[in-house]
Amino acid sequence: MTNPSKKLGVIVGVDGDVSEVGMYHMSNDAQYIWYGELLTGPKVGAFLTVNQNDIKIITTVSSEKVVDQQNTVRSKEFDNRFHKDSINRIITLKTKGVIEEGKFQVTSQYVPMIGNEITLTTKLELDIIYGVENDEAAIYIGKSILEGQPIKIPINKLFASHIGVFGNTGSGKSNTLHKLYLQLFRTKYNKSIINTSQFYVIDFNGEYTGEEMFGVDASDKMIYEIATNKDNGIKLPVKKEYLFNADILSILFDARSATQVPFLRRAINLWNEKKFDGDGIAKFVVGTIKKILTSGDAASSDAKDNWISVANSFINNDSLFNELKGLEYHSQRKAYMYMNDGERKYINDKSDMLHEDTVYLNLNQIQDQLSRTFESNNEIKKLKMHLDFQKVHQTSWKSTNIEHLNPLFSRIDTAFSSLEKVIEVVEDISDKYKTLNIISLVYANQEITRLIPMLLSKMIYDEQKKVVAGKEVTKTKHLIIDEAHNILNADYRNSGDDWQDYRLSVFEEIIKEGRKFGFYLTLSSQRPADISPTILSQTHNYLIHRLVNEKDLRMLENTMPTLDKSSYQKIPSLGQGEAIITGNAIQVPIFVKIDKEEKNRPSSDDINLTELWSKKL
Structure with missing residues (x-):
């Protein structure tokens, strides 16, 4: 009764x-x-x-x-x-x-x-x-604040969706983010998850690199500590086609849209079209110097010296270039000349170079050396070699001002130096990543911190699309971005320059289209107002900790249809570890005290200064 x-x-x-x-x-x-x-x-x-x-x-x-x-x-x-x-x-x-x-x-x-x-x-x-349906799988997350009622969230409705975890520093959002996936890996589905799904955690502050993080065995987990200050770190596998992409390189090199972006597009299109090997690129670049020497006044006056400077940087043999350096330009005949056995020789204007000119200028030896240098380099240095010669090639006939490209190349040198330390260029990534992949960027410089999340995200999203498009989803990918405002800030968008919009466009496509391909995004941030409204409005489930900034609160009010006014008004007064859960996974907003793991939790706890200062030295 x-x-x-x-x-x-x-x-x-x-x-x-x-x-x-x-x-x-x-x-x-x-x-x-x-x-x-x-x-x-x-x-x-x-x-x-x-x-x-x-x-x-x-x-x-x-x-x-x-x-x-x-x-x-x-x-x-x-x-x-x-x-x-x-x-x-x-x-x-x-x-x-x-x-x-x-x-x-x-x-x-x-x-x-x-x-x-x-x-x-x-x-x-x-x-x-x-509650959840009796036969519905769910994870336990904590207890309701007012009633002390155990709160479970349905697995399908939560993890087959885009998730947002927001809250000020110290509110408990890192613990909540970790708790969600820790509880998922603790379920009876653990083995099946390992066989069918991959998880990528982009960790800006190194909070999730502990051995026991997320409760995944070491054999199924890989931690990539991306460090630009050392050469022997673990490198992130990146498929060649994603790194050697004009849009991505434009962002990496901070290329200007007027001249530098068109230069990169032409250079990368040629690179992808020709698929250079050592012999191919050596023949191409030696062909450039031959054309410079036979172009008369059509070539810029410094084109020859620019070519020699680049070639000499890849061939450590100054004597090979002595004859090239000694060429003189005869302004009346509009041709280069040299002395051979006391006889004045002119390099024919606007016609193929003679065999004897090629022999005198050591061009065959130079071509052979360039081929060997190219083959001995890694993929990043090969691309660098191609870009250096393309700078000469595209500026030698006055169509592009070399002064406009020099600032770009100073940034290219710096960026490639960092890239070599953190990226391994591969042909295929199908067996390169494990079930859980944690990418820590705490030791990365600003350029790499900006590039890696976008590069990785686009790569794994496109690979998932290739596998799933038009077929049943049998494998899923889950991208988890902590401190997401670092890379999803809409304030950086500059309308009119398409390449500057590329970064946000990648993530906006993921959050709009990802679900149909079995690709799910989880965002964590202390500043939701800094995240693109398009991205935020497409999020399906929210776990909101304490937020006090008026701008952040207004953003949530405008983008979260499931959050009622009374719940919204309580956000600034939530205690540590307390959160409002709202979205498609549950029917009404719930105030929850998220359970905190005693040992297995992110390294984000507040520092106890008095305890630190009390230690004896």
Whole structure:
């Protein structure tokens, strides 16, 4: 037999989904013991049940006040004295949904009516509201703040979606992010997850590099500590086609749109078209010097010396270039000349170079040396060699001013020096990554920190699309970005320069289209207002810790349709580890105290200064 419910009052006013309750008693007990159950009293934020025949309308308390029935501020008798039957307590309720036939659903089919009685929401009703279907797989995340009710989130509705975890520093968001996936790997699906899914964690602060992080065995986990200050670190495997991409290199090199971006596009298109080997590129670049020497005044005056300078940087043999350096330009005949056995020789203008000129200038030996140098280099140095010669090639005939490209090449040198330390260029990545891949960027410089997340994200997203497009999804990829505002800041977007928009475009495509390909994004940030609104609005489930910045709060209010006003107003007052969970995975916003792991948690705890300063040296 079901225990009777504790009756509290009756509906005295209805306005849309907001109702007023006249309470039977002035009792303000925070909790009630009712038939052995400890139930939450009618305080702001708590659930109350409106009984309408067999339907139970579930509401939350949004405000309360007292009304003096006998005295008013206009009455002469008003003296603030309390009379037993004078003061009435009025509670305002916000309708959340209904329980019908043992199931909770959000619907506008039923609304409270004047005269409906209000009762405390029982443990059984709370189980229905917070619970999941009996056969639905879920993870335990913590307990509800007001009722202490265990909170489980359905696995399918949460992890097959884009997730946002937001909160100020010290609010507990890093612990929450880790807890979500730790609980997932603790489920009975662990082995199947390892066989069918991959997880990539972009960790800007090195918080998730501990051995036990996420509860994944070392054999199924890889930690990439991307360090630009040392040469012997673990390098991130990157497929050649993604690194040697004009858009990506333009961002890496901070190329200017007027001249530098077109130069890079031409150079990279040629690189991808020709697929140079040593012999191929050597023949191409020696062909450039031959063309310079036979172009007369069509070539710029410094083209020959520029070519020699680049070639000499790759061939450590100055004597090979003595004859080239000794060439003189005859302005009247518009041709280069040299002395051979006392005889003046002219290199023919606008015609193929003679064999004897080639022999005299050591061009065959230079070509052979360049071929060997190219073959002995890694992929990044090969591309660097190609770009250096392309600078000469594209500026030798005055179509491009070399002065416009020199600043770009100073940045290229710096960027390639960093890239060589952190990237391994490979043909295929299908067997390069493990189930859990943590990419720590705490030791990376600014250029690499900006590049790696975008490069990795585009690469694994495109690879997933290739596998899944037009087929059933049998494998999934999950990209987790901590401190996401570092790379998803819409303020950096510069309309009109397409390549500057590339970074955000990559992530906007992922968050718009990723679900259909089994690619899911989890974002964590202390500044949600800095994240592109397009990206934020496409997020399906949110775990929100304490936020106090007005700009952040407005952004959440504008982009989260499932967050009601009363829940929104509580965000600034949440304690450490407390969060509001809202979104597609649950039917109503839930205030939860996220369980904190004692040992296996991110290295993001606040530093205890007095403990540190108390240690004996």
